[in-house]
Amino acid sequence: MNTIPQVRIAGCSVCPTRKTSEWCALRDEKLKLINTARRTRLREPGEVLFHQGDGCSGIFCIQSGLIGLRRVDEAGNSVLLRLCGGGETIGYRALLCNDEHRSTAEVLAPSVICFVERTIVTGLLSENPGLGERFLRHSIDDITKTEDAYARSLTRNLRARLLHTLVTFYQQLGFRDERDNHFVDIPLRRSQLADMIGVAPESLSRTIRKLQEEGLAQFNGRRVGMSNMDAICREIGENSWG
Amino acid sequence: MNTIPQVRIAGCSVCPTRKTSEWCALRDEKLKLINTARRTRLREPGEVLFHQGDGCSGIFCIQSGLIGLRRVDEAGNSVLLRLCGGGETIGYRALLCNDEHRSTAEVLAPSVICFVERTIVTGLLSENPGLGERFLRHSIDDITKTEDAYARSLTRNLRARLLHTLVTFYQQLGFRDERDNHFVDIPLRRSQLADMIGVAPESLSRTIRKLQEEGLAQFNGRRVGMSNMDAICREIGENSWG
DNA sequence: CGTCTGGTTGATCTAGATCAACAGGAGTGG
DNA sequence: CCACTCCTGTTGATCTAGATCAACCAGACG
Numbered sequence: 001m002n003t004i005p006q007v008r009i010a011g012c013s014v015c016p017t018r019k020t021s022e023w024c025a026l027r028d029e030k031l032k033l034i035n036t037a038r039r040t041r042l043r044e045p046g047e048v049l050f051h052q053g054d055g056c057s058g059i060f061c062i063q064s065g066l067i068g069l070r071r072v073d074e075a076g077n078s079v080l081l082r083l084c085g086g087g088e089t090i091g092y093r094a095l096l097c098n099d100e101h102r103s104t105a106e107v108l109a110p111s112v113i114c115f116v117e118r119t120i121v122t123g124l125l126s127e128n129p130g131l132g133e134r135f136l137r138h139s140i141d142d143i144t145k146t147e148d149a150y151a152r153s154l155t156r157n158l159r160a161r162l163l164h165t166l167v168t169f170y171q172q173l174g175f176r177d178e179r180d181n182h183f184v185d186i187p188l189r190r191s192q193l194a195d196m197i198g199v200a201p202e203s204l205s206r207t208i209r210k211l212q213e214e215g216l217a218q219f220n221g222r223r224v225g226m227s228n229m230d231a232i233c234r235e236i237g238e239n240s241w242g
Numbered sequence: 243m244n245t246i247p248q249v250r251i252a253g254c255s256v257c258p259t260r261k262t263s264e265w266c267a268l269r270d271e272k273l274k275l276i277n278t279a280r281r282t283r284l285r286e287p288g289e290v291l292f293h294q295g296d297g298c299s300g301i302f303c304i305q306s307g308l309i310g311l312r313r314v315d316e317a318g319n320s321v322l323l324r325l326c327g328g329g330e331t332i333g334y335r336a337l338l339c340n341d342e343h344r345s346t347a348e349v350l351a352p353s354v355i356c357f358v359e360r361t362i363v364t365g366l367l368s369e370n371p372g373l374g375e376r377f378l379r380h381s382i383d384d385i386t387k388t389e390d391a392y393a394r395s396l397t398r399n400l401r402a403r404l405l406h407t408l409v410t411f412y413q414q415l416g417f418r419d420e421r422d423n424h425f426v427d428i429p430l431r432r433s434q435l436a437d438m439i440g441v442a443p444e445s446l447s448r449t450i451r452k453l454q455e456e457g458l459a460q461f462n463g464r465r466v467g468m469s470n471m472d473a474i475c476r477e478i479g480e481n482s483w484g
Numbered sequence: 485c486g487t488c489t490g491g492t493t494g495a496t497c498t499a500g501a502t503c504a505a506c507a508g509g510a511g512t513g514g
Numbered sequence: 515c516c517a518c519t520c521c522t523g524t525t526g527a528t529c530t531a532g533a534t535c536a537a538c539c540a541g542a543c544g
Contacts, residue, residue, distance in 0.1 A: 071389065071393045073393060073394075073397055073398075073479065074479035075397070075479060077393075077396075077397035077398075078397075079392075079393045079396050079397060081389055081392065081393065093382050093385065093386075096378060096379070096382060097379065097382055102386060102389065103389075129371035129374065132371065132374055132375055132378060133374055135378060136338065136374060136377060136378045136381060137338070137339065139378060139381045139382055139385060140335050140338060140339055140381055142385050143335065143381060143384050143385050143388060144335070144344060146385060146388045146389055146392055147313065147323055147344065147345075147388055149392060150321075150323065150388055150391060150392040150395060151313045151315065151319075151321045151323065152315075153392065153395050153396055153440075154319075154321050154395055154440030155315055155317070155319035155320075155321060155440075156315075156319075157531070157532090158531075158532070159531095189490070189491090190490070190491060190492090191490075191491085198395075198396030198397075199532075199533085200532070200533055200534075201490090201491075201492095202491095202492080202493085202532090202533080202534080202535095203531085203532050203533070205491065205492055205493080206492085206493085206532090207532095208492095209492080209493090237315070237316035237317060399499070399500090400499075400500070401499095431522070431523090432522070432523060432524095433522075433523085441500075441501085442500070442501055442502075443522090443523075443524095444500090444501080444502080444503095444523090444524080444525085445499085445500050445501070447523065447524055447525080448500090448524085448525085449500095450524095451524080451525090
């Protein structure tokens with residue numbers, strides 16, 4: 001029961017996320033450095049990678065799974081700022097700015113996570129300008145997503161934001177059945193989904209019921225069926241959902 | 243009336259914002275390159291530096307004044323995402339990602355703005371890793387600010403967000419009278435302030451009246467007096483306001 | 485079985501949106 | 515100088531999305 005789950009993977013050079021992560025900027029020799037320095041572990045839901053307010057001791061590479069970044073303010077109000085999945089690197093902001101972490105990273109689904117010591121990262125950064133460039137890209141992506149969410153929170157109501165969130169999940173995790181209906185398994189429980197949209201769980205529950213009654217979406221636990229994707233996208237003003 | 247206002251300044255090397263802007267990463271020789279390439283103009287309120295959806299032709303350095311970044315969604319809802327002042331560089335995100343601008347940059351107060359062609363910037367970036375690092379810093383600052391605003395928009399009500407905005411303006415532009423009362427001239431008109439907080443102008447107006455009645459703040463046009471700064475900071479849960 | 489945790493429903497309350505009227509300048513034109 | 519319009523901001527009246535509080539329900543688990 002107290003054994004720390006160990007994970008063996010062949011190494012960074014064959015990591016499935018290698019192409020999408022920051023480390024694609026590194027040559028093989030440099031990659032080896034990380035490969036020996038990393039500590040890889042399977043993390044279970046509820047574990048915390050770092051706490052808001054903590055100093056930064058290194059960065060975390062998500063190989064697979066799901067991590068949530070949560071912000072809590074002085075009054076105790078909590079918001080799930082963003083979700084991060086396989087291939088993403090988190091904690092780099094606090095590292096690069098010598099700052100404390102601005103949010104808490106909590107494991108939402110069983111995840112394989114590599115930890116890399118800060119000194120290793122800073123060393124690589126100073127030698128490889130390309131690496132910094134990758135982090136820059138990453139941070140610009142983050143801004144764009146956050147700004148989008150911010151603007152939506154100010155202009156759209158609960159229903160529209162929920163639909164948007166469903167479509168976003170579908171784009172990442174969705175699948176179809178034999179009759180070409182759209183499905184997705186939301187990797188969050190209701191209260192977390194509510195935290196993400198920034199509403200009370202009760203309000204979320206009522207809105208879900210309404211969508212159900214209108215036939216716009218079918219909820220079954222965490223599984224959501226969307227028979228009429230066009231209508232959903234029309235309502236939230238999105239036209240590209242592949 | 244149609245003459246474009248020209249601004250003479252001695253050059254980038256003596257620009258008052260040099261130490262705080264990205265260009266502090268450059269050696270004098272490189273700075274000269276920008277100095278000859280830049281186009282500097284006085285811009286009046288209402289002018290637009292770039293439009294949401296535009297391609298990026300270069301970046302803008304704000305030497306002085308005030309610029310607002312506005313996002314408009316498909317339904318026509320508009321949000322003032324952020325304000326940028328002297329020493330800040332804007333438009334770099336679209337440039338670095340070869341993307342279109344995600345927001346419209348509108349001049350809110352008379353501003354001295356330098357424009358630098360994109361090819362100049364990309365050239366400098368490829369030669370000077372330090373410059374990319376500065377942009378990285380900048381973008382991380384931007385995320386932090388946006389996340390803060392996002393979390394506040396989800397957890398705090400109009401009143402708290404207004405008070406927070408007032409304190410933020412005070413920190414940047416505030417002054418004191420002989421009796422040590424705190425004042426600040428808000429550089430926005432009411433409707434813009436409402437856009438920034440993400441509420442209807444009428445609601446803002448009512449909340450202002452309430453603060454006035456409670457004696458927490460004295461509004462006189464755009465000038466705001468805050469006699470009891472401690473009470474304000476206590477209410478929004480900030481303790482550092484210098 | 486009881487207990488606990490997460491989710492749904494009902495009843496109620498309120499912050500803030502919306503619609504409409506109005507008031508004070510600032511400019512413009514006679 | 516006054517009359518007119520335009521523009522921004524304030525107020526009033528009303529409506530509603532969503533929060534809050536409380537009860538209840540179903541599955542997990544000792």
